[in-house]
Amino acid sequence: MCQLLGMNCNVPTDICFSFEGFSARGGKTDDHKDGWGIAFFEGKGCRIFMDAQSSVNSQIADFVRKYPIHSTHVIAHIRKATQGEIILENCHPFRRELWGRYWVFAHNGDLKDFDLPFMDFYEPVGNTDSEKAFCLILESLRQQFPMVKPPLEALFPILKRITDRIAKHGIFNYLLTDGEHFFAHGSTKLCYIVRKAPFAAAHLIDEDVTVDFNELTRPKDRVAVIATTPLTDNEVWTQIQPGELLTFLDGEPVKGF
Amino acid sequence: MCQLLGMNCNVPTDICFSFEGFSARGGKTDDHKDGWGIAFFEGKGCRIFMDAQSSVNSQIADFVRKYPIHSTHVIAHIRKATQGEIILENCHPFRRELWGRYWVFAHNGDLKDFDLPFMDFYEPVGNTDSEKAFCLILESLRQQFPMVKPPLEALFPILKRITDRIAKHGIFNYLLTDGEHFFAHGSTKLCYIVRKAPFAAAHLIDEDVTVDFNELTRPKDRVAVIATTPLTDNEVWTQIQPGELLTFLDGEPVKGF
Numbered sequence: 399m400c401q402l403l404g405m406n407c408n409v410p411t412d413i414c415f416s417f418e419g420f421s422a423r424g425g426k427t428d429d430h431k432d433g434w435g436i437a438f439f440e441g442k443g444c445r446i447f448m449d450a451q452s453s454v455n456s457q458i459a460d461f462v463r464k465y466p467i468h469s470t471h472v473i474a475h476i477r478k479a480t481q482g483e484i485i486l487e488n489c490h491p492f493r494r495e496l497w498g499r500y501w502v503f504a505h506n507g508d509l510k511d512f513d514l515p516f517m518d519f520y521e522p523v524g525n526t527d528s529e530k531a532f533c534l535i536l537e538s539l540r541q542q543f544p545m546v547k548p549p550l551e552a553l554f555p556i557l558k559r560i561t562d563r564i565a566k567h568g569i570f571n572y573l574l575t576d577g578e579h580f581f582a583h584g585s586t587k588l589c590y591i592v593r594k595a596p597f598a599a600a601h602l603i604d605e606d607v608t609v610d611f612n613e614l615t616r617p618k619d620r621v622a623v624i625a626t627t628p629l630t631d632n633e634v635w636t637q638i639q640p641g642e643l644l645t646f647l648d649g650e651p652v653k654g655f
Numbered sequence: 656m657c658q659l660l661g662m663n664c665n666v667p668t669d670i671c672f673s674f675e676g677f678s679a680r681g682g683k684t685d686d687h688k689d690g691w692g693i694a695f696f697e698g699k700g701c702r703i704f705m706d707a708q709s710s711v712n713s714q715i716a717d718f719v720r721k722y723p724i725h726s727t728h729v730i731a732h733i734r735k736a737t738q739g740e741i742i743l744e745n746c747h748p749f750r751r752e753l754w755g756r757y758w759v760f761a762h763n764g765d766l767k768d769f770d771l772p773f774m775d776f777y778e779p780v781g782n783t784d785s786e787k788a789f790c791l792i793l794e795s796l797r798q799q800f801p802m803v804k805p806p807l808e809a810l811f812p813i814l815k816r817i818t819d820r821i822a823k824h825g826i827f828n829y830l831l832t833d834g835e836h837f838f839a840h841g842s843t844k845l846c847y848i849v850r851k852a853p854f855a856a857a858h859l860i861d862e863d864v865t866v867d868f869n870e871l872t873r874p875k876d877r878v879a880v881i882a883t884t885p886l887t888d889n890e891v892w893t894q895i896q897p898g899e900l901l902t903f904l905d906g907e908p909v910k911g912f
Contacts, residue, residue: 440707440742440743441742441743441744442744442780442781443707443742443743443744443745443746443780443781444743444744445703445704445705445743446702446703447702447704448702450697450700457722458718458722461715461718465714465715485697485698485700486697486698486700486701486702487698487699487700487701487757488700489700493750494752495751495777495778495780497778498778498779498780499780500744500780519776520752521752521754521755522755523699523700523752523755523756523757524699524700
C-alpha cells in the first residue's frame with residue numbers, strides 16, 4: 399500500500415509543512431519506502447519531483463522539504479510496492495496530457511484482476527495497477543469528450559462511472575487533478591481538512607513541528623489538504639466515505655457533486 | 656533562441672560537469688535566462704527538473720549542478736524566449752507518451768507560420784512553436800506506426816521526413832529521445848563529441864573547471880555529449896551539418912542513418 403497527500407488552494411501556497419510530516423512516513427514514522435513523488439501545478443504548467451528511493455533518504459525529497467514551491471494544486475505519494483518493481487517508472491504521481499492540459503494521478507490501494515481493454519490513446523509505461531487505472535480514466539474521459547474539457551457537470555458523472563467500475567477490482571483511493579479541478583476518491587482511507595479564517599496553529603503527528611497559520615496567511619486564503627490519514631493531531635479531519643468522489647475547487651469541496 | 660545540451664552513454668553517467676558549464680549560459684556567460692529544464696532517463700522511467708527562472712538563479716538548477724544523477728539519456732535546455740511567455744508550461748524539455756515509452760524533446764530555433772493540422776493524439780499545453788513541433792513529430796510517428804515502436808530502419812525515414820517538413824518553417828535544431836534511441840537534428844548550430852578510451856582531461860569554456868575523465872571512467876565507457884556550441888576548449892567537437900539527423904545509441908552515432 400501507499401499513502402497520498404494532496405493540496406488545493408485558492409492562492410498559491412507552499413506545502414512544506416504538510417510534506418515534512420508526510421514524507422517522514424516514507425521510512426521513519428512508517429514504512430512506505432519504495433519511492434515517492436510530488437507534482438506541483440503552476441498555471442497549466444506542472445513539475446514533478448520523484449525518486450525510487452525512500453523519501454526519508456532521498457536528497458531530492460530533502461530539497462523539496464526545504465524549498466517552498468507555491469502552487470494551487472499539489473499531489474504527493476509515498477510508495478509501498480504491491481505491484482510493479484521499485485523503479486522510477488513505477489513511482490507516482492503519473493502524468494499525461496488530455497484536452498491540452500496535464501493530468502496528474504496518484505493511487506493508494508491494490509487492484510486485482512484488472513486488465514486494460516484495447517486503448518486508443520493511453521498506454522502505461524511502467525507495470526503498476528495504478529498507472530493502468532489512470533490510463534483507463536483518461537481514455538474513458540477522452541472517448542466520451544474527444545475534443546475539449548466539458549463543464550464539471552458533464553465530466554463528473556463519467557469520472558464517477560469509470561471510478562466505480564475500477565473500484566470493483568479492489569482498494570482505489572486516489573487523487574487526480576488537471577490544475578483546475580481536484581478530485582479525491584475514497585475507497586478505504588482518505589480524509590481532508592479545509593483551513594480558512596480564523597486560522598490557528600497546527601501540530602504535526604509525524605514530527606514535533608507546529609506552524610501558526612494565522613501568521614502566514616491572509617484572511618481570504620483557503621487551503622484544502624487531503625491525506626490518507628490525518629497529518630495533524632490538533633485539528634478535526636473529515637473522512638471521505640467509501641465510494642465518495644469529491645471535487646475540490648479553490649480550496650474547498652464543490653457542493654452538489 | 657535557446658541552447659541545447661544532450662548526453663547519451665553506454666553506462667549511466669552523471670552530467671554534472673557539462674551541466675555546470677551549460678547552465679552558466681543561463682544568465683552568467685550568456686543571456687538564455689527565460690527558464691531551463693533537464694530530463695533524465697533511468698530505464699523507461701524519466702524525471703524532469705525545470706524552472707521558469709534563469710538557470711543561474713534557480714535553486715533547483717543549483718541542486719542539479721551538485722547532485723549527480725546517473726543516466727544514459729539526458730536532454731537539457733536553457734531558454735531565451737522567442738515565442739510564448741516565460742511560464743512553466745513553456746519550458747523545455749517537453750514529455751509525452753508514445754508506444755508505452757516516454758518521449759522527451761527540446762528545441763533551439765524559431766519556426767514561423769507554423770500551424771498544426773488536425774491532431775488525433777497530441778495537443779500542446781503551452782504556446783511555443785517548439786511544443787507544437789514535438790506534438791507533430793509524435794503524431795506523425797504514431798499515425799505511421801499505430802501500435803508498437805518499429806525498428807530504427809523503419810522509424811528513421813518517417814522522423815526525417817516530418818523533421819524536414821517542419822524545418823522549412825525556420826531554425827529547427829532539436830534533441831529527442833525515448834530512453835533508447837537519441838536523435839539530434841542540426842539546422843544551424845549543433846555539435847557533439849564522443850568521449851571514450853583513452854580518456855583525457857577536459858576544460859570548460861564557461862567556467863574555469865577541469866575534469867580528468869581518465870580518473871572517473873572505465874575503459875569500456877562511451878559518452879556522447881551534444882550541445883549548441885562546444886562546452887570545452889581543449890577537445891575537438893564535430894559540427895552536425897544543416898539538415899543532418901543523427902541517431903545516437905550507446906554513446907555514439909549509429910552508422911548508416
